[in-house]
Amino acid sequence: MLWRLLFIALIGGAQCTTSDRCPAGGDLIQTTVKSFQSSTVNDYHPKRAIDGRTDTCAKTRPNSQDNSTWWKVQLSGVYQISCVSIFSKDQNDTIMTGAPVRVHIGSFNNRIDSKICTHITDFNRGQWNNFTCTEQVSGRYVTVSLPGTRPLILCEVKIYGKRKDLINTTNSITSQSSNYTNTEGVPYSSGRATDGNVTACAHTIEMEAEHWWRIDLLGVYNISRFSMYNKKTHNTNITGAQIHIGNSRENNGTNNKICANMTHFTEEQWNDFTCAEQVSGRYVTVFFEGERPLVLCEVKIYGNKKESPFELIKEKKTWEHALEYCRERNMDLATILNEDDQTLAELEARNADTPFLWMGLHYTCILEVWFWVADHRLEFNRWAPGEKTGDCDRSAVMERVEGHKWFSKSDYAEFNFICQKF
Incomplete structure (x- = not known):
C-alpha cells in the first residue's frame, strides 16, 4: 500500500507510516490506567488497544441505530496532546474513515468541554496512522468515536504529549x-x-x-x-x-x-x-x-x-540604610503594585525577625504624597486603618503577622526589609 498524506478536516493532520512514532514529537504517554468502550464483543475488551500488541484488538458491537461507537482511555494525569497513533489490522471491518479523535475532559457524554484533535478522512489498514493535533488541546481522556452503525476496531493506540504542570502540594x-x-x-x-x-x-x-x-x-x-x-x-x-x-x-x-x-x-x-x-x-x-x-x-x-522578585533581608537597618543596601546590590526596596505582589511579599515577611519590614514606600513633605522609590504611583494599598498619615520622615512597613497590613513608621526605626530584584 502506497504511503500518502491524509487530509484532515477542521484542525488536524495525519500521516500514514510504518512507524508508531508521531512526527509532531512529544513523549509517549503511559496509557495503563483505565480504558472504556461503548460495547464489547466477546473478549475484545478496551484494554487490548493499549496492551502493546498489534495482533490483539479492542472491538465494539455495531450499532442498531445511527449512533457513534466509541473507545476512550483515561490518562494518568492532564496532558497537552500533540499526536495520536492508531494501528488496525488489514481487514474490511477495520475501516476508520470518518472517526473523530477527541481529546477532552469529563465523562464521554460531556462534550461541552471537549476539543477535537482531528477528523479521520481516510485510514490505511495494516499500518500505523499518525494524527497530529494542530490546535493546542489538553485533557485527561482521549476518545476515538466512529459515527454510524459500524463496529469500532482498534488494535493499538499510542498517545504522545507533555504532562501539564502538576503543582507539588506536599508542603502545602x-x-x-x-x-x-x-x-x-x-x-x-x-x-x-x-x-x-x-x-x-x-x-x-x-x-x-x-x-x-x-x-x-x-x-x-x-x-x-x-x-x-x-x-x-x-x-x-x-x-x-x-x-x-x-x-x-x-x-x-x-x-x-x-x-x-x-x-x-x-x-x-x-x-x-x-x-x-x-x-x-x-x-x-x-x-x-x-x-x-x-x-x-x-x-x-x-x-x-510565579517567580518572586522579593528577597527578605534579616538585618536591622533604618529605612535609608535599607534602601542603600538594596541598591548597592542592584536591587531596590520592594514595590507592591497588586494583589500578587502583596502575597509574594507576605510569604517573605512571615520569616522576618522583626515585627515590621521596610518597603520602598516613602512620604515626601515637599510634594505631600506617598510614592514608591522605584518611581510608581501609589494605587494599590493595604494600609491599616488610620495609618496613611502625612508626617515627614516617615516610610511604610509591612507587619509580619497574619493580615500583613501596612503601617507608617519613623525612618530612623530599625527593621528587617524586603529587596526587589529587577
Whole structure:
C-alpha cells in the first residue's frame, strides 16, 4: 500500500507510516490506567488497544441505530496532546474513515468541554496512522468515536504529549470547615485530600449550612486546571460545588474569584475543571453549600508558579540604610503594585525577625504624597486603618503577622526589609 498524506478536516493532520512514532514529537504517554468502550464483543475488551500488541484488538458491537461507537482511555494525569497513533489490522471491518479523535475532559457524554484533535478522512489498514493535533488541546481522556452503525476496531493506540504542570502540594497547608470522625475515632481531616490515596477522603460534618475545603499553596500560581477524584459511597457526589482561587482568606477564601462551578461530577473517575478565565492565587477553596458534607478523596492542581522578585533581608537597618543596601546590590526596596505582589511579599515577611519590614514606600513633605522609590504611583494599598498619615520622615512597613497590613513608621526605626530584584 502506497504511503500518502491524509487530509484532515477542521484542525488536524495525519500521516500514514510504518512507524508508531508521531512526527509532531512529544513523549509517549503511559496509557495503563483505565480504558472504556461503548460495547464489547466477546473478549475484545478496551484494554487490548493499549496492551502493546498489534495482533490483539479492542472491538465494539455495531450499532442498531445511527449512533457513534466509541473507545476512550483515561490518562494518568492532564496532558497537552500533540499526536495520536492508531494501528488496525488489514481487514474490511477495520475501516476508520470518518472517526473523530477527541481529546477532552469529563465523562464521554460531556462534550461541552471537549476539543477535537482531528477528523479521520481516510485510514490505511495494516499500518500505523499518525494524527497530529494542530490546535493546542489538553485533557485527561482521549476518545476515538466512529459515527454510524459500524463496529469500532482498534488494535493499538499510542498517545504522545507533555504532562501539564502538576503543582507539588506536599508542603502545602490544608484546612476545612470541620472534621468528620468515624466510629473508630479516625478524623477525616483536610490533609487526606492531598495524600495521594484516592481511598482516604477528607470529610466535613453534616448539617452545617456551608462547607469548605482550602489549600494554601505557599506561593502564587497561575492555575490552569483543578482535578478531583471521589470514590463512590455516601455523599461523594459534590455536583454544585464551587472552586475559588485567589490571594484572600476572607470568608474562608470564598471572596476570591470563582474558577469553576461543578455542574457535573462523576464518582470513581477524575473530574477535571478549567477556569473560565485565567486566575492566579495562593489559595484554592472548594465551597459546598447545603447540609450535605463536603467529601474530597483526592485533589490535584495544575499551574505554573510565579517567580518572586522579593528577597527578605534579616538585618536591622533604618529605612535609608535599607534602601542603600538594596541598591548597592542592584536591587531596590520592594514595590507592591497588586494583589500578587502583596502575597509574594507576605510569604517573605512571615520569616522576618522583626515585627515590621521596610518597603520602598516613602512620604515626601515637599510634594505631600506617598510614592514608591522605584518611581510608581501609589494605587494599590493595604494600609491599616488610620495609618496613611502625612508626617515627614516617615516610610511604610509591612507587619509580619497574619493580615500583613501596612503601617507608617519613623525612618530612623530599625527593621528587617524586603529587596526587589529587577
